[in-house]
Amino acid sequence: MHKDLEEFQEKLPLKLLDEIEALAPASKLKKVAKKVLEEYEAARIDAGEAVGLISAESIGEPGTQMTLNTFHYAGVAEMNVTMGLPRIIEILDGRKSISTPSMEIFLKSPYNKGEKIREAALQIKETKLGDVVSEYGMNIVDLKIELKFSAERIKELGLTPAAIGKVIEKPLASDAQVKVEGDGLTLRLKEKEEGRGLNALYRLKEKCKEVYVSGIKGVRQVLPVKRKDEYLIITFGSNLKKLFELDFVDTTRTTTNDIHEISEVLGVEAARQAIIDEVFRVIETQGLDVDIRHIMLVADTMTASGEIKGITRYGVVSEKASVLARASFETPIKHVINAALKGEVDTLNSVVENVMLNQTVPVGTGLPSLVSKKEK
Amino acid sequence: MATTFDVSKHVLVPKHAKVGEKELKEVLDKFGIEVENLPRIFLKDPALESLDVKEGDVVKVIRKSATAGEAVFYRRVAA
Numbered sequence: 338m339h340k341d342l343e344e345f346q347e348k349l350p351l352k353l354l355d356e357i358e359a360l361a362p363a364s365k366l367k368k369v370a371k372k373v374l375e376e377y378e379a380a381r382i383d384a385g386e387a388v389g390l391i392s393a394e395s396i397g398e399p400g401t402q403m404t405l406n407t408f409h410y411a412g413v414a415e416m417n418v419t420m421g422l423p424r425i426i427e428i429l430d431g432r433k434s435i436s437t438p439s440m441e442i443f444l445k446s447p448y449n450k451g452e453k454i455r456e457a458a459l460q461i462k463e464t465k466l467g468d469v470v471s472e473y474g475m476n477i478v479d480l481k482i483e484l485k486f487s488a489e490r491i492k493e494l495g496l497t498p499a500a501i502g503k504v505i506e507k508p509l510a511s512d513a514q515v516k517v518e519g520d521g522l523t524l525r526l527k528e529k530e531e532g533r534g535l536n537a538l539y540r541l542k543e544k545c546k547e548v549y550v551s552g553i554k555g556v557r558q559v560l561p562v563k564r565k566d567e568y569l570i571i572t573f574g575s576n577l578k579k580l581f582e583l584d585f586v587d588t589t590r591t592t593t594n595d596i597h598e599i600s601e602v603l604g605v606e607a608a609r610q611a612i613i614d615e616v617f618r619v620i621e622t623q624g625l626d627v628d629i630r631h632i633m634l635v636a637d638t639m640t641a642s643g644e645i646k647g648i649t650r651y652g653v654v655s656e657k658a659s660v661l662a663r664a665s666f667e668t669p670i671k672h673v674i675n676a677a678l679k680g681e682v683d684t685l686n687s688v689v690e691n692v693m694l695n696q697t698v699p700v701g702t703g704l705p706s707l708v709s710k711k712e713k
Numbered sequence: 714m715a716t717t718f719d720v721s722k723h724v725l726v727p728k729h730a731k732v733g734e735k736e737l738k739e740v741l742d743k744f745g746i747e748v749e750n751l752p753r754i755f756l757k758d759p760a761l762e763s764l765d766v767k768e769g770d771v772v773k774v775i776r777k778s779a780t781a782g783e784a785v786f787y788r789r790v791a792a
Contacts, residue, residue: 352782581718588718592725599725604760605788606774607725629779643753643791 341366348374385704387688389638392631399625400425418594424619428596428612431639431647438575438595440556443587449567457585458559458570459493460552466505467546469494480538481525482513482545488520494551498522505548512541553579577602596645605640612636612645659683661690720759727776729760732787737771740787754788761790768792 338346342354349357353373361369382388403422419427419437427435443449448457469490474483486498499517506515513524524545526537558573575593580586581602593599594615600608613629613636620627638653639646646652650667657663660683664672676683685691688698697703720726732740741748748771754761756768766772770790778784 350778350781350783352778352780355782589722590724602759603720603723603726604758605754606727606729606760606776606786607723610725610727610776633778633780637752641752643755643758643788 339363339366342370345370345374349377353377383701385699385701387700388634392634395631396627396635399620399623399627402625403623420619420622425616428615429635429639429648431596431645431649431652433597435595437573438555438593438598440570440572440575440577440580440593441591442570442572442580443567443590444569445585445587448585449569449587451561451563451568454561454568454570456493458561460583461556461570461572461580462559463552463554463556463574464494464550465546466501466548466550469496469501469550470546473542475538475542477535477538479525480534481523482538482542483518484522484524484545486521496551501550504550505545508548509541509545512537512544553583555579600640600645605643605645608645609636609640612639657687659685659687659690661685661693662687665689665693720762726760727774729764730773730775731764731766732771732773736773740771748789751787751789753791756790756792766790 338354339358342358345354349370354370357366357370357373400422403425418424418439419435423436442461444454444457448454466484469486470484471487471490472485474485476483486501491497491501498520502515502517502522505522509515509524511527513526516523516525524541526541553576555576556572556574560571560573561568562571575595575598577591577593577595577598578601580591581588592611596608596611596615599611613632616632616635617627617629620632635648639648641653642656646656648654650663654663654666660672660676660681664676683690685694685696686699688700691698721728737748748769751771754772756766761772764772768790772788772790774786774788776784776786
């Protein structure tokens with residue numbers, strides 16, 4: 338940084354300083370910076386301004402213009418991901434399970450050049466027993482099921498019948514005995530189930546189809562796509578923690594749209610950034626123009642407690658110190674009764690409770706109190 | 714976790730650093746607040762893994778901001 342700008346380092350944001358340095362002639366740097374500082378301070382929001390209210394209106398109004406429902410884009414290669422208003426609601430409510438979890442997986446070289454991308458994708462996709470079995474043989478006399486594997490499919494996945502047998506043994510332990518036989522497996526019904534005969538056998542056949550074999554749990558679909566000049570994998574279903582255990586995944590750029598998962602794997606600060614990115618992307622694709630500062634404020638509020646709290650009565654509202662403020666949002670009787678039982682005290686430090694009591698609210702000009710000097 | 718996974722290298726994770734006592738006092742004076750007023754971060758937060766912090770410490774988060782270029786944020790470490 339230029340030495341003429343050093344004194345402004347604390348007062349002006351980095352972005353402005355960089356811009357000044359890049360655009361202004363070197364001899365006039367100080368003068369320009371001074372002028373910019375004047376403008377910057379005039380443009381800055383005043384202390385005590387009700388910024389939350391401004392944000393609420395600035396996000397709420399364009400929200401009314403958003404498409405109320407998602408459409409299915411037929412024929413588009415990208416998968417259908419919830420967008421528009423439902424997605425915004427989902428994020429801001431801090432929902433634990435979202436309607437279309439999806440990951441964007443960046444790969445390390447050489448996978449990102451498209452080499453062996455199919456293998457990589459197959460390793461990521463969750464494979465169930467039903468996906469690799471080509472033929473079910475029901476042996477009614479001995480009450481067992483003979484499974485034949487599709488040789489091609491298990492070769493692709495790098496599995497063997499013996500390895501599959503090992504994986505499925507435990508989840509099926511209560512129903513059947515697993516035995517490797519040549520190229521296939523046999524599931525023999527447990528003795529206690531034998532009495533129920535055929536029915537139990539049919540139930541076992543359906544159950545074994547859903548047993549996890551390999552891949553990442555929760556990833557139901559994988560889709561390799563080319564973006565700019567590298568290949569990445571988009572998934573339907575999300576499990577960041579397990580995915581980061583694979584060594585061909587680029588763990589510096591891979592993300593998910595499940596904000597709680599980000600918070601768990603990468604921390605609150607990453608979650609805050611993810612909230613901003615996700616909300617802003619939706620607003621942008623809808624062709625709306627909301628200042629990013631409003632979204633930053635919301636994201637800051639949601640993550641202030643160290644974890645994600647939705648803008649709901651169970652989330653940020655339940656964190657409020659004032660009983661009256663909590664009661665004014667939703668379920669008032671519950672709050673008032675609980676507060677009475679606990680003997681809570683309301684110190685009337687915030688806005689809503691003072692509005693209720695017809696007192697000056699501590700925002701804007703209501704914030705400063707008068708201090709008088711005593712005459713000696 | 715894979716050997717290559719490092720939380721602090723991820724694009725979404727800003728730089729976290731422990732705040733010294735002297736700096737902390739300056740910060741609290743600047744904003745006229747107590748430590749308890751700061752937003753929290755849990756001790757078990759993945760981003761704090763490589764930092765030597767304990768409950769009650771304050772960490773400084775240097776965010777990349779779309780509006781300011783770089784923005785500094787403080788969080789109190791909570792259990």
